[in-house]
Amino acid sequence: MFNRILIAYDGSAPAEKAFDYAVDLAAKYRAQLDVLAIARPPDFGDDVETEAILENTQDHFKDRFALMQQRAAQHGIAPAFNVLVGHPAEQIVRQAEEKAIDLIIVGHRGKGLFERWLLGSVSRVVIAYAHCAVMVVR
Secondary structure, rough: OOOEEEEEEEHHHHHHHHHHHHHHHHHHHEEEEEEEEEEEEOOOOOOOHHHHHHHHHHHHHHHHHHHHHHHHOOOOOOOEEEEOOOHHHHHHHHHHHHHOEEEEOOOOOOOOHHHHHHHHHHHHHHHHOOOOOEEEEO
16 A cells, blocks of 8 residues: 655654654555655754754764664664755655655644644644655654
């Protein structure tokens, strides 16, 4: 049913839980697992500051990816990891289209009643524009 699964990862507790779901589904369906993190540049800042922030973000995710690689290997999964720069929802949808993803998995970070109603801006946009199924993990 699923040949290719994309997990959008931001390092939050819901993203960790979503990663566990993604690994489980990838093992069950023998699917390729792609892990995508997004480095979001600041709205305002000079080039040096922006470059430093993006470089720091990429280093942070690479460290996290090493641990995630070990967790996935315990289930016989070898995920592909990628860090892109841009707006999270836009990059998730674009990556899903480019890689012919069958399922996108995202964590939901909303805490209050209003945030639960909104589903979170990234989740909502991904659900609205993705060409494939989207699973939101709480």
